[in-house]
Structure formats: C-alpha cells, structure tokens
Amino acid sequence: MGKKNNADFVQEIADIDADFAGWYTDVVIKTEMVDYGPVKGTMVIRPYGYAVWENIQRQLDDRIKATGHKNTYFPMFIPYSFLSKEAEHVEGFAPEVAIVTHFGKEELSEKLVVRPTSETIICHMFAKWVQSYRDLPVLVNQWANVVRCEKTTRPFLRTSEFLWQEGHTLHATEEEAMEETLKMLGVYEEFMKNVLAIPVITGRKSENEKFAGAGATYTMEAMMLDGKSLQAGTSHYLSQNFSKAFDIKFLDKDGTLKHPYQTSWGVSTRLMGALIMAHGDKRGLALPPRVAPIQVIIVPVAAHKEGVLDKAYEIRDELLNSGVRVEIDTRDQSVGWKFNEWEMKGVPLRIEIGPRDIENGVVMTSRRDTHEKDTVSMQGLGDTVKKILDDIHENMYEKAKALLMSHIVECHDFEEFKTAIEGKNFVKAMWCGCPECEAEIKALTSATTRAMPFDQTPIGDVCVHCGKPAKHVIYFAKSY
Amino acid sequence: MGKKNNADFVQEIADIDADFAGWYTDVVIKTEMVDYGPVKGTMVIRPYGYAVWENIQRQLDDRIKATGHKNTYFPMFIPYSFLSKEAEHVEGFAPEVAIVTHFGKEELSEKLVVRPTSETIICHMFAKWVQSYRDLPVLVNQWANVVRCEKTTRPFLRTSEFLWQEGHTLHATEEEAMEETLKMLGVYEEFMKNVLAIPVITGRKSENEKFAGAGATYTMEAMMLDGKSLQAGTSHYLSQNFSKAFDIKFLDKDGTLKHPYQTSWGVSTRLMGALIMAHGDKRGLALPPRVAPIQVIIVPVAAHKEGVLDKAYEIRDELLNSGVRVEIDTRDQSVGWKFNEWEMKGVPLRIEIGPRDIENGVVMTSRRDTHEKDTVSMQGLGDTVKKILDDIHENMYEKAKALLMSHIVECHDFEEFKTAIEGKNFVKAMWCGCPECEAEIKALTSATTRAMPFDQTPIGDVCVHCGKPAKHVIYFAKSY
Numbered sequence: 001m002g003k004k005n006n007a008d009f010v011q012e013i014a015d016i017d018a019d020f021a022g023w024y025t026d027v028v029i030k031t032e033m034v035d036y037g038p039v040k041g042t043m044v045i046r047p048y049g050y051a052v053w054e055n056i057q058r059q060l061d062d063r064i065k066a067t068g069h070k071n072t073y074f075p076m077f078i079p080y081s082f083l084s085k086e087a088e089h090v091e092g093f094a095p096e097v098a099i100v101t102h103f104g105k106e107e108l109s110e111k112l113v114v115r116p117t118s119e120t121i122i123c124h125m126f127a128k129w130v131q132s133y134r135d136l137p138v139l140v141n142q143w144a145n146v147v148r149c150e151k152t153t154r155p156f157l158r159t160s161e162f163l164w165q166e167g168h169t170l171h172a173t174e175e176e177a178m179e180e181t182l183k184m185l186g187v188y189e190e191f192m193k194n195v196l197a198i199p200v201i202t203g204r205k206s207e208n209e210k211f212a213g214a215g216a217t218y219t220m221e222a223m224m225l226d227g228k229s230l231q232a233g234t235s236h237y238l239s240q241n242f243s244k245a246f247d248i249k250f251l252d253k254d255g256t257l258k259h260p261y262q263t264s265w266g267v268s269t270r271l272m273g274a275l276i277m278a279h280g281d282k283r284g285l286a287l288p289p290r291v292a293p294i295q296v297i298i299v300p301v302a303a304h305k306e307g308v309l310d311k312a313y314e315i316r317d318e319l320l321n322s323g324v325r326v327e328i329d330t331r332d333q334s335v336g337w338k339f340n341e342w343e344m345k346g347v348p349l350r351i352e353i354g355p356r357d358i359e360n361g362v363v364m365t366s367r368r369d370t371h372e373k374d375t376v377s378m379q380g381l382g383d384t385v386k387k388i389l390d391d392i393h394e395n396m397y398e399k400a401k402a403l404l405m406s407h408i409v410e411c412h413d414f415e416e417f418k419t420a421i422e423g424k425n426f427v428k429a430m431w432c433g434c435p436e437c438e439a440e441i442k443a444l445t446s447a448t449t450r451a452m453p454f455d456q457t458p459i460g461d462v463c464v465h466c467g468k469p470a471k472h473v474i475y476f477a478k479s480y
Numbered sequence: 481m482g483k484k485n486n487a488d489f490v491q492e493i494a495d496i497d498a499d500f501a502g503w504y505t506d507v508v509i510k511t512e513m514v515d516y517g518p519v520k521g522t523m524v525i526r527p528y529g530y531a532v533w534e535n536i537q538r539q540l541d542d543r544i545k546a547t548g549h550k551n552t553y554f555p556m557f558i559p560y561s562f563l564s565k566e567a568e569h570v571e572g573f574a575p576e577v578a579i580v581t582h583f584g585k586e587e588l589s590e591k592l593v594v595r596p597t598s599e600t601i602i603c604h605m606f607a608k609w610v611q612s613y614r615d616l617p618v619l620v621n622q623w624a625n626v627v628r629c630e631k632t633t634r635p636f637l638r639t640s641e642f643l644w645q646e647g648h649t650l651h652a653t654e655e656e657a658m659e660e661t662l663k664m665l666g667v668y669e670e671f672m673k674n675v676l677a678i679p680v681i682t683g684r685k686s687e688n689e690k691f692a693g694a695g696a697t698y699t700m701e702a703m704m705l706d707g708k709s710l711q712a713g714t715s716h717y718l719s720q721n722f723s724k725a726f727d728i729k730f731l732d733k734d735g736t737l738k739h740p741y742q743t744s745w746g747v748s749t750r751l752m753g754a755l756i757m758a759h760g761d762k763r764g765l766a767l768p769p770r771v772a773p774i775q776v777i778i779v780p781v782a783a784h785k786e787g788v789l790d791k792a793y794e795i796r797d798e799l800l801n802s803g804v805r806v807e808i809d810t811r812d813q814s815v816g817w818k819f820n821e822w823e824m825k826g827v828p829l830r831i832e833i834g835p836r837d838i839e840n841g842v843v844m845t846s847r848r849d850t851h852e853k854d855t856v857s858m859q860g861l862g863d864t865v866k867k868i869l870d871d872i873h874e875n876m877y878e879k880a881k882a883l884l885m886s887h888i889v890e891c892h893d894f895e896e897f898k899t900a901i902e903g904k905n906f907v908k909a910m911w912c913g914c915p916e917c918e919a920e921i922k923a924l925t926s927a928t929t930r931a932m933p934f935d936q937t938p939i940g941d942v943c944v945h946c947g948k949p950a951k952h953v954i955y956f957a958k959s960y
Contacts, residue, residue, distance in 0.1 A: 047550035070527035103629035149583035
C-alpha cells in the first residue's frame with residue numbers, strides 16, 4: 001500500500017548523522033513498520049512491523065515457558081482503589097493512567113483504571129488462590145496491551161498504549177524471589193544477544209529510577225547508534241511490598257502464616273525501537289535475521305528472459321523448504337529500485353539471479369550488514385543461506401558490541417564526565433548514592449544513572465560529581 | 481494452586497442433566513480454566529484455560545496467514561466521534577462501550593471509546609493508506625482484547641472484556657468482497673471441524689441479527705449439549721457502508737475514484753465456551769486433543785516399586801519426542817483421586833503404568849471420550865498414541881455431529897415448532913422474513929433466528945408462524 005514509484009527512494013530518509021531523530025521517524029514510517037494512530041500518542045503497528053514483533057514474541061515466549069512459566073490473561077480494567085493500596089505504586093502511576101468512568105450512558109460507581117501494569121489486579125487474584133506453601137511458587141506471564149499516557153511520544157519508544165509481556169511470580173522465600181529476578185534478567189540478556197544481536201549492560205537501578213513499588217529493579221541497557229541508552233527490559237524484585245498491601249498469605253511448612261516474596265519482569269514493543277536504533281544505517285533498517293519478517297529477498301535480473309523466473313521460484317521453494325523466510329520480488333520496477341527498497345526495509349540477504357547465473361549454476365548474494373557481494377553455488381543453497389544468516393547475526397552482534405565497548409568511558413572527575421557524555425558515550429564512574437547528587441548531574445548534563453553493574457570493583461574512592469565518599473560503581477548516559 | 485484434597489472430586493460438579501448452567505460454572509471454575517475478575521463481567525483466564533486459547537490461536541492464525549492475511553495491531557482507544565460516522569454501527573454499539581474521559585487528572589477534550597470492534601479506527605487508517613487499485617486487496621487481521629459492557633455475563637460466553645481475532649479486508653469489487661466473506665466463513669467451519677471437533681450450521685443472519693453496520697452477516701452456529709445454539713463466529717460482508725462513511729477511495733483501472741468493498745470476520749474466547757458445552761459430560765471437561773494443553777497424562781501405579789517411575793519418565797520422554805503434549809502425575813495422592821481429577825480436567829488420554837505392565841512391556845490406556853481401556857505395547861508407543869488421539873478427535877466430532885443431526889427438526893406449523901424448541905432442538909422451518917414475526921416468535925418461545933442456510937430448497941410455502949408466504953428456509957433455536 002502506498003508504495004512510492006521513485007528510483008531514489010533512499011534519499012528520502014533524513015541523514016542519520018545530522019538528524020538521528022528524523023532518521024528514526026523516517027525509517028519507521030517509510031518502511032511501513034508503524035503509523036500514528038488518531039489518538040495522540042498511539043501507534044498502529046503495520047504488517048511489516050508486527051511480523052517483527054511476532055518473531056520477538058515467539059522466541060521470547062519459548063524462553064519464558066522453558067523456565068517454567070505459564071501464560072495467563074488478567075482483565076485490563078482495574079478498580080481505581082487497587083492502585084492506592086501500594087503507596088509508591090499509586091504515586092508513580094496515578095498521573096498517567098487512563099480512566100474509565102462510564103459503560104455506555106451508565107456512570108460507574110467506582111471509576112476504573114486501564115492497566116498501566118498488572119501487579120495490583122494480579123495480587124488481588126493471588127490472594128484468593130494462594131493458601132499454602134504447596135501453592136508456591138506461582139510462575140505466570142501474560143502478553144497484553146498496557147496504557148501509560150505520555151506527553152511526549154515516539155513510535156515504539158514511548159507510546160500511550162504499547163504491547164508487552166509481564167511476568168509475575170510469588171515465592172516462599174526472599175532468596176528464591178531474588179534468584180527468579182536475576183534469572184529472568186539473564187533470560188532477557190541472552191535473548192537480546194542471540195535473537196536481536198544487541199549487547200546490553202545489566203545491573204541494578206538507583207532508588208530514583210526503580211519501578212514504583214519495587215524493592216529493587218534490575219535493568220538491561222542497550223546503546224543506540226547515537227550513544228544514548230535505551231532501557232530494553234527490567235526485572236523487579238518486589239519483596240513483600242505488594243503481598244502485604246494485598247494481604248497475600250500462605251501457611252508455611254513451619255505452620256505459620258507468611259507473606260510471599262514477589263517478582264515481576266517485562267519487555268515491550270520498545271524492543272522494536274531498540275533494534276532499529278542499534279543496527280540501522282544511512283540506507284534505513286538493518287534487521288537481525290532471527291526477527292526479520294523476510295530473511296532473504298530474491299530479485300530476478302532480466303526476468304523477462306526465458307527460464308529466469310522459473311529458476312527464481314525454484315530457488316524460493318528450496319529456501320522455504322529449508323525453513324528460510326524468503327520472498328521473491330516480481331514487481332514491475334527496475335532492479336535498482338528494488339535493491340534500494342529492500343535495503344531500506346532491512347532485509348538481511350539479497351539474492352540476485354539472472355540468465356548468466358543460471359548458466360553457471362550460481363546466484364549472487366548481497367549482505368545487508370557488510371554490503372559484501374558473493375557468488376554462491378545453487379548446490380546446497382539452503383544450507384549456505386542459513387550459514388550466511390547466522391554469520392550476519394554474529395557480525396551484527398559483534399559490530400554493536402564493538403560500538404558499546406568503544407563508547408564506555410571511565411571518568412574520575414566531572415569535567416571528564418561532561419566531555420564523555422557530550423561525546424555520546426556511556427560513563428562508568430563512582431557515585432555517592434545520593435538522590436540529590438543524581439538530580440544535579442541530570443540537571444547539568446541530561447545524563448541519568450542507568451545501572452549499577454554486578455561487578456562492583458571500585459574504580460575510585462569518591463563520587464564523580466560531589467566528591468563525597470563513593471558507594472557504587474554506576475553507568476551514566478543520556479537515554480530514551 | 482488451591483487443589484482440593486478429596487477423593488470424590490467429581491461429585492462436586494453440579495448435575496449436568498438437572499442443572500446445565502451450574503455444571504458449566506462448576507467446570508470452568510473448578511478445572512481452573514477461568515476465574516471472575518474484580519470488575520463485574522470480567523474474567524481471568526488461568527493457565528489451564530489460556531493454554532487451550534493459545535492452541536486455538538496458533539492453529540487458527542496459521543489458517544488466517546495461509547489465506548494471505550497479515551497480522552497488525554491497531555490502537556484500542558477510538559475517538560468517540562468515529563463511532564457515529566456509521567449510523568447503524570453507533571446505534572448498535574454506543575450503549576455498551578466503555579468510555580475514557582481522563583488521562584491522569586487531565587480531562588480529555590474528546591472522550592475515547594475502548595474498542596468494541598475495530599472497523600471505525602481501521603477504516604480511518606485505510607483512508608490514509610489506500611489510493612489506487614494497486615493497493616487492493618488489503619488483507620489484515622489482529623488478535624486483541626475488546627470491550628462490550630454486558631449486564632448478564634458468564635465466563636467465556638459473555639464477558640465485558642474478551643479476546644478475539646478480527647480480520648478486516650478491502651476489495652475493489654463487490655464480488656471479491658463477497659468471495660472473501662464466504663471464504664473466511666469456510667476457514668472457520670473447517671477449523672471448527674478439524675481442531676475443535678464441532679460441527680456447525682452455516683448461513684446468513686436475518687436483518688435483525690446481523691452486525692451493526694454490515695450489508696450481510698454470515699454465521700456458524702454450534703449446538704450445545706442442552707440443545708441451545710452458540711454463535712461461534714461471524715463473517716460480515718460490509719459492502720461500502722464503512723468505506724463511504726470514512727471516505728476510503730481508490731483510483732480504479734478505469735481512471736475513476738471508487739469506494740472499496742469491505743469485509744470483517746472474527747472469533748473469540750467464546751470458542752472456549754463452545755468446546756466445553758459441546759463435549760463435556762457429567763465428569764467434567766472433555767477436551768478435543770488438538771487443543772488440549774495436556775493430551776496424555778501418565779499416572780504411575782505402585783510408583784514406589786523399583787523401576788516404575790523411571791519407566792514412566794522414559795515413556796514421557798518418548799511421547800514428548802513424538803510431539804505429544806504429555807505430563808506425568810507424581811503427586812502424593814491416590815491413583816483414584818488422580819483419575820478423577822484428570823477426567824474432570826478433560827485430558828483426552830490417560831496412560832497407567834505399573835510393575836506388571838513393565839514386565840509385560842505394555843501400558844494401560846484409558847480414553848476420556850469412550851472410557852475404553854486398552855493394553856498397548858510400549859513398542860512404537862508414540863505412533864500408537866498419536867493414532868489414538870486422532871481417533872478420539874474423530875469420535876468426538878462424530879458424536880457431536882450425531883447430536884446435532886438428531887436434534888434438527890423440520891417444522892411446518894407453530895405447534896410443532898413450540899414442541900420442538902421445548903424438546904431442545906434446532907428448528908428448520910420456512911419464514912416470511914418479517915422482523916415483526918421474528919420478534920413474536922422470540923416472545924412466545926425464546927427462540928431466535930440463527931441462520932438461513934446456503935441450501936434454500938423450500939420445505940413449504942408459508943411462514944411457520946404467521947402463515948404468510950414464506951421467503952426463507954431458516955433455523956431457529958434458543959441460544960447463548
């Protein structure tokens with residue numbers, strides 16, 4: 001729909017170096033991944049974008065199930081009073097919830113909240129279901145839409161309604177709950193690496209940046225091409241905060257009633273923004289093969305010549321049979337136009353096939369990541385292509401990792417800090433732990449605390465800003 | 481969670497013959513498929529129920545994609561004014577929409593509707609995307625939650641929020657759109673037969689029963705065990721009603737601007753209710769194998785004896801490798817208790833294995849559908865089990881079909897009609913086509929028109945109720 005008939009297609013994207021934000025918007029809209037919804041801050045996820053999301057869902061869902069969690073569905077409407085039961089939670093979410101007041105013409109006796117997250121309604125149900133230590137652990141997850149009304153929105157990155165998965169678990173002990181919290185952070189990290197080809201920095205959030213109602217929030221932070229950090233997923237250790245607020249109790253083996261310990265963890269359609277801004281280039285999208293809706297595009301050359309189209313379809317079928325997501329572009333457009341369009345849409349591998357290739361029993365391949373072209377035998381093409389796709393994945397990951405590694409700067413004083421942040425880096429530094437100092441740093445540099453890494457080997461004694469004794473090793477960055 | 485430690489488990493379900501409604505509620509709640517949400521009319525779909533829904537989704541989604549449709553996601557919030565653009569649509573849906581008036585404390589300038597269905601917002605976007613005949617057909621689908629506030633609710637059957645898929649398509653011609661409408665009805669019918677083991681009656685709805693805004697609604701109606709009809713899915717030919725209201729126009733090959741023809745079609749979590757009420761019995765659920773979360777339950781007998789558990793796990797692994805969804809019940813409960821529980825939960829096949837079976841190289845099987853027990857060799861068990869599961873599917877379908885066929889009564893006068901309806905039948909009769917007559921029949925018998933079958937071979941000349949000249953062959957029934 002709405003295809004432009006223009007050989008210089010690529011030129012329509014804003015310059016990635018001069019205007020990264022414009023580049024992002026152009027890419028997500030012009031590749032038809034997404035469009036703006038009629039209500040401010042909402043988005044329509046179009047087929048090309050939704051197919052990426054389905055690939056994310058399928059592969060992450062497999063991992064969530066493999067770690068023992070079962071999917072469920074809780075209602076979207078939450079009584080307003082539930083929100084208020086956990087003090088930090090209501091403070092964090094009340095300003096941004098959508099409120100339902102009427103069903104048809106009938107005014108409701110209690111107004112309802114459209115879930116911004118589901119801890120409260122889930123805890124309400126857990127309180128009903130859990131009685132004994134035998135009922136623990138509870139390990140559930142749901143794929144759902146949530147609403148957080150935002151002033152400043154951008155497709156995928158920050159929208160009033162978004163799609164996500166939210167895992168919710170209950171455990172008999174603090175240790176088990178903490179183990180779960182970190183296990184799921186690990187699942188996310190592995191998924192980022194092996195599916196989205198994105199390296200992340202993991203660690204704990206500061207008190208100020210943690211989830212409203214959590215005991216501790218663990219995060220994974222990914223570096224975007226502009227040096228900013230994107231919080232790609234979080235795993236919360238909720239302690240007993242919600243289980244006390246919602247009076248969830250179980251009779252333990254020792255015969256006493258206890259409140260269970262809880263976790264929650266989620267990733268969302270933000271991941272779409274992450275993969276676009278981690279891998280794209282001036283030509284547009286570059287999709288990691290394991291989530292690309294089309295992994296291989298076949299472009300017949302001199303398609304009118306006898307035998308070309310037949311052979312192209314034959315190759316298409318062979319790749320399909322090998323489990324490759326492949327399409328063939330037989331549209332009435334120039335080969336150059338097609339090359340540009342599929343590059344912009346980020347298809348990992350292009351295969352060209354023309355009369356001379358058929359004579360020689362070969363096809364031409366062109367990689368989206370390196371722009372390397374190669375001549376490949378038609379013999380065993382399915383296996384060759386799968387190997388190339390794996391190689392593209394590895395290369396994209398290594399490239400992203402090299403970017404991250406070369407843009408982490410250890411800073412020991414605030415001048416270094418400011419220079420490093422302006423230079424589009426993540427700053428690794430010592431920090432005093434005071435919220436006031438954190439707020440000052442943000443006010444002066446726009447950088448926020450991102451994560452306290454698990455490796456807390458000190459790189460100094462004093463806070464990089466205020467000079468007071470340092471408590472934590474922490475990463476700072478500008479962020480999405 | 482919340483398991484009852486009670487050997488007479490099955491006795492807790494209401495009598496299916498004396499109290500079908502009570503039986504249904506007991507079954508859905510006690511098998512932990514579903515629970516009531518805190519907001520009136522909402523439901524929590526618990527892991528056992530949601531796993532059935534995921535199996536429905538996966539298999540129906542494959543069919544929707546195989547017929548050329550792509551998945552998308554449109555925002556849940558719709559400006560109230562959109563609803564009013566199509567006159568019949570607003571009349572049908574306005575009384576039951578949930579209305580959002582605030583984001584946090586901020587009152588919205590235009591109130592929003594939580595989608596009861598997405599024609600309006602989708603047409604708003606289509607108008608932006610579609611310009612030329614080259615952009616047609618548009619073939620999209622979404623899996624989403626929708627809200628229709630209902631006074632009288634029952635889990636799965638009628639809830640204020642439910643999950644569904646809604647397909648939306650645009651076509652250049654009336655013929656193409658009608659072909660699509662009937663094609664998707666056919667996809668649904670095939671899915672009902674081959675996945676849910678439920679036969680359906682298909683046909684067109686009366687004007688009174690059609691979708692608000694449709695040109696024509698086609699339906700599939702399934703017979704429940706109590707003789708009532710359940711509308712299991714609908715496919716709407718929308719004509720140009722919405723494309724005119726939303727000013728969707730395309731430049732056709734002949735150089736003129738035209739409004740495209742449209743369809744929409746959907747099935748929902750109602751299907752969960754359908755399969756429960758089509759296949760259950762006094763012992764509880766009987767799940768069709770292709771959607772059962774657990775297809776085979778292995779119950780070790782004399783599990784404390786040496787080698788029994790090892791062999792049971794070995795068999796479990798063999799079945800898993802054959803692609804069977806299998807679990808093993810090693811809980812500290814009596815074998816009888818386990819049998820009762822898994823029967824209530826509707827697991828299609830039970831495998832028992834004890835010391836003597838191991839000596840003889842066999843296992844005992846027990847079918848949920850026929851209660852037949854058999855002795856089966858451990859050799860090639862994976863293939864044997866898959867064959868039995870297919871056979872269970874066929875048998876469940878044939879049983880449901882026999883029920884339907886034996887409960888369709890052709891009626892030629894209204895006395896016959898009333899007797900047949902009271903006897904828990906579907907009535908096939910001639911009808912005048914007048915809404916007034918339809919309303920009178922409903923008032924007198926509680927039966928409504930269900931479907932005008934595609935085969936319109938007359939079985940009489942006059943309307944079964946009013947005696948005026950008949951226009952249609954039609955099915956009547958009480959319904960959910």
